[in-house]
Amino acid sequence: MVRILYFASLRENLGLADESINEPVTTVAELLDLLAQRGQLWDEQLRQNTRLQIAVNQTMTKREAAITTGDEIAFFPPVTGG
Amino acid sequence: MVRILYFASLRENLGLADESINEPVTTVAELLDLLAQRGQLWDEQLRQNTRLQIAVNQTMTKREAAITTGDEIAFFPPVTGG
Amino acid sequence: MQTDDFDVNAQMLQLRQGNASIGAIAAFVGLVRDLNEGSTVSTMTLEHYAGMTEKSLIDIASQAQNRWPLQGITIIHRVGELNPTEQIVLVLTASAHRHAAFESAMFIMDYLKSQAPFWKKEATPEGARWVDARESDETALARWQ
């Protein structure tokens, strides 16, 4: 099981702040493939989104990153603080 | 007549904060020659002092600067504010 | 991270705490503007990623500590809804000399702008919109690398 968080415009566009999924996934890329199967909106907002930012267990990372059960994966647009 | 001001270590070393002189001088360099005639202390502190800072009428300038009656000439060491 | 406003003077006094080896404090305050990219902004809402945001700020501060001889760092970032003229962020850096203080404050702001998970949403007459990340913030970051 992994926990997924969505922030800012992604959260609004997907209509979801967080969820947990039980399907076995071993990398962020695999997780994105899985989520993209939900339809065009998900595919566009996540898998096809070249500006997508990814954090695994609160550390920024890339699509190649390995993930394992219990991990917290966050997806968000480029940050704009300060 | 020109008015002369001395600041910081120069003021302390020469024992003088300000004075007015009536001798005709046309440049700062001439004024320094005149003051150097007062003795070795004045020569060393002013004319021979390569780090001497000069302001004429409150604007930084060089020894070549022209001066005329009524001017305010200030001599001081390099500044150390802030 | 906090929703409350901050007092710059009080934060400086707390950072200094009578430490007489501090000769320089550089500060930066970010404020909500009423105009951004041509639109009037009535309110701005700041979202963050609780947990990760704190960790990013601590990481940025420790990178600054490793790079410059600093005697203290303060980073405060507000979240929630803010109005124009309100304070958003405060960065303070304390050092013996001014260049370390200035440079580390700029470094922290450049990293914070492009690495810390905060997102701004502006309410404008044309509706609400998420502020887009700026290319120039990435460029600013590059000079520290």
Next chain:
Amino acid sequence: MQTDDFDVNAQMLQLRQGNASIGAIAAFVGLVRDLNEGSTVSTMTLEHYAGMTEKSLIDIASQAQNRWPLQGITIIHRVGELNPTEQIVLVLTASAHRHAAFESAMFIMDYLKSQAPFWKKEATPEGARWVDARESDETALARWQ
């Protein structure tokens, strides 16, 4: 120029005066250290050239205004006798964006350090001594030219 201390927060509020087009304020505070060049400093006395000092600060501020898009500048410099940990100087610069604010504040401090007629005298256990101008302040100035 003043002998009194200043409140950074109050000065920032006065500079902003509800101006909602300001997005960034950079600040610098210089403080009296209790150690300088290996000696303990018990008090520091700041001398200035009344009249010329004010003019230099106004000139430095107007140079900064010409170089960066600024919405306000505050420069406060104390004179007289100060103790370690006391505030000496405050520079505030306000702009729409942070880089103009940071750079102009650094510029003002670099110019102030090497161009404004202030002199520091330190009281140390070895007696009173005038603080010598630092080569590095001239070097700092050179990068703006």
